[in-house]
Amino acid sequence: xxxxxxxxxxxxxxxxxxxxxxxxxxxxxxxxxxxxxxxxxxxxxxxxxxxxxxxxxxxxxxxxxxxxxxxxxxxxxxxxxxxxxxxxxxxxxxxxxxxxxxxxxxxxxxxxxxxxxxxxxxxxxxxxxxxxxxxxxxxxxxxxxxxxxxxxxxxxxxxxxxxxxxxxxxxxxxxxxxxxxxxxxxxxxxxxxxxxxxxxxxxxxxxxxxxxxxxxxxxxxxxxxxxxxxxxxxxxxxxxxxxxxxxxxxxxxxxxxxxxxxxxxxxxxxxxxxxxxxxxxxxxxxxxxxxxxxxxxxxxxxxxxxxxxxxxxxxxxxxxxxxxxxxxxxxxxxxxxxxxxxxxxxxxxxxxxxxxxxxxxxxxxxxxxxxx
Amino acid sequence: xxxxxxxxxxxxxxxxxxxxxxxxxxxxxxxxxxxxxxxxxxxxxxxxxxxxxxxxxxxxxxxxxxxxxxxxxxxxxxxxxxxxxxxxxxxxxxxxxxxxxxxxxxxxxxxxxxxxxxxxxxxxxxxxxxxxxxxxxxxxxxxxxxxxxxxxxxxxxxxxxxxxxxxxxxxxxxxxxxxxxxxxxxxxxxxxxxxxxxxxxxxxxxxxxxxxxxxxxxxxxxxxxxxxxxxxxxxxxxxxxxxxxxxxxxxxxxxxxxxxxxxxxxxxxxxxxxxxxxxxxxxxxxxxxxxxxxxxxxxxxxx
Numbered sequence: 001x002x003x004x005x006x007x008x009x010x011x012x013x014x015x016x017x018x019x020x021x022x023x024x025x026x027x028x029x030x031x032x033x034x035x036x037x038x039x040x041x042x043x044x045x046x047x048x049x050x051x052x053x054x055x056x057x058x059x060x061x062x063x064x065x066x067x068x069x070x071x072x073x074x075x076x077x078x079x080x081x082x083x084x085x086x087x088x089x090x091x092x093x094x095x096x097x098x099x100x101x102x103x104x105x106x107x108x109x110x111x112x113x114x115x116x117x118x119x120x121x122x123x124x125x126x127x128x129x130x131x132x133x134x135x136x137x138x139x140x141x142x143x144x145x146x147x148x149x150x151x152x153x154x155x156x157x158x159x160x161x162x163x164x165x166x167x168x169x170x171x172x173x174x175x176x177x178x179x180x181x182x183x184x185x186x187x188x189x190x191x192x193x194x195x196x197x198x199x200x201x202x203x204x205x206x207x208x209x210x211x212x213x214x215x216x217x218x219x220x221x222x223x224x225x226x227x228x229x230x231x232x233x234x235x236x237x238x239x240x241x242x243x244x245x246x247x248x249x250x251x252x253x254x255x256x257x258x259x260x261x262x263x264x265x266x267x268x269x270x271x272x273x274x275x276x277x278x279x280x281x282x283x284x285x286x287x288x289x290x291x292x293x294x295x296x297x298x299x300x301x302x303x304x305x306x307x308x309x310x311x312x313x314x315x316x317x318x319x320x321x322x323x324x325x326x327x328x329x330x331x332x333x334x335x336x337x338x339x340x341x342x343x344x345x346x347x348x349x350x351x352x353x354x355x356x357x358x359x360x361x362x363x364x365x366x367x368x369x370x371x372x
Numbered sequence: 373x374x375x376x377x378x379x380x381x382x383x384x385x386x387x388x389x390x391x392x393x394x395x396x397x398x399x400x401x402x403x404x405x406x407x408x409x410x411x412x413x414x415x416x417x418x419x420x421x422x423x424x425x426x427x428x429x430x431x432x433x434x435x436x437x438x439x440x441x442x443x444x445x446x447x448x449x450x451x452x453x454x455x456x457x458x459x460x461x462x463x464x465x466x467x468x469x470x471x472x473x474x475x476x477x478x479x480x481x482x483x484x485x486x487x488x489x490x491x492x493x494x495x496x497x498x499x500x501x502x503x504x505x506x507x508x509x510x511x512x513x514x515x516x517x518x519x520x521x522x523x524x525x526x527x528x529x530x531x532x533x534x535x536x537x538x539x540x541x542x543x544x545x546x547x548x549x550x551x552x553x554x555x556x557x558x559x560x561x562x563x564x565x566x567x568x569x570x571x572x573x574x575x576x577x578x579x580x581x582x583x584x585x586x587x588x589x590x591x592x593x594x595x596x597x598x599x600x601x602x603x604x605x606x607x608x609x610x611x612x613x614x615x616x617x618x619x620x621x622x623x624x625x626x627x628x629x630x631x632x633x634x635x636x637x638x639x640x641x642x643x644x645x646x647x648x649x650x651x652x653x654x655x656x657x658x659x660x661x662x663x664x665x666x667x668x669x670x671x672x673x674x675x
Contacts, residue, residue, distance in 0.1 A: 231579050
């Protein structure tokens, strides 16, 4: 009886692992001089958000290098000890460069990088580095500044509903950048934040969106991963912004634009460096975010088409994009005051990157307090 | 206010359906921990059917059938091959998570029309109540009908009493000539159907798209609700509404800036479940009869 149970169970396990192999490994046919590249994904491209954006980056690599690269992908890798095993396995299989695409892979990547000094590792969004471990990140907050500008011009109720995942620096930075954009065009509008305490739960994200709308918000923004919020906006006649990828297919009448994570150019650059034997961890400033922290000007963050807004709003939004790109606008330039009236920096100063990663306050324009 | 109450109801319905299905299944002595998996397959089945056939009502049908399909797999193993129900149920959820991911891959990025609201003649014009209770979609009405049916079925009909007998003492039920296996097959498939329709509610009404693992743990909450309701159907309505109510209240609290940390608010629904479970298990030691006595035990008819 127990034996039978175990047999059934191993059958399940076996089918699950065969299944994983089928789904997760995409092999380009190998030739001489090919570079073996490994990717570790947190979920599957089916999330249509974070991991999907990495998948698009991987596809750009395939397109650019063709048969010169041989890519292995492992999907659905939980952050923690399992990640160490997966990364080590990719290293053993002879991948020459391995991209680990979630914050929680930081320690596992560091550990495996020490074991394989000849293999290059690239950790996305982390801050720990070593000789053969580089880090890359995107200035997501720049897109949120543009969202703030558009929201400020489009809102009628002057109430913006924002759905955050967790109150960590990256998300708070985004909210504050949004507030800066918002107040650059509309001093009366305010943002209220609902923390979902999850990156991904479509039903909860939808509920949060419904509550925001019931409380009077007419523009919604999110820092969670599913398109649920936009779908609610579409249904209830509100407007909002897409996250990580263009989500206009889900909300053709509600999406104003999406901030799109564009990892392709970064991947291509790093693989190119490796192939030319010029790979390095980069010489960017050693700030929290990593060696490479690119935004709109580096083309690592792109803005999808402006939709569902009058032409003059789109024009102003485009101008804001250009100003951020050229550096004419510094999003966190003083005077900065937090939402309790305390001065953060006086006029003439700007927050440096380190200060962004230490944000634990809301700027003026955001309601409430950061929990915890 | 209307809008918030409607949101609470909407967020409760998948839980309510999955829980009543599991209740019937547990009453017959089958503990199926695969609710989460059956809900996922219902969701992907419903979305696929609507994309293919165009009409959202086919989604309800397809959701139910997908749930029954998953429940049949579970039944074959646990009822016919007498495997351990807990292990098989967990296996079913793991299997369904993978299978729906594969089946759902071509559906990613597509969106479907939502299930229409049905206004009930005259009743829907009653102020407040009409808007909340009588302008719902078919699944919402269906879920209430299933609760009423389940109450009546278990209490007043012969098949219902036989089903309970099978769950309480399968050997006695067998010895007086009832087919334990058939009855458990029926109950498990009914549970699968309800869980499937509950899962289907998510893409059909709440967020009309497919993304992997989109039920995000609601199947587990449904399992807890059955215990919370102490295997009495109408209490599932109360439990589901309390859970939905707390979920929405914590979101409203944040939007309005109530001075309570959001983490504590997020924890509330789970805390309420744990407190309810503790209270019930305290009562259970006094009155053991509320738990089906053969729950989770495989039936071996050669004995």
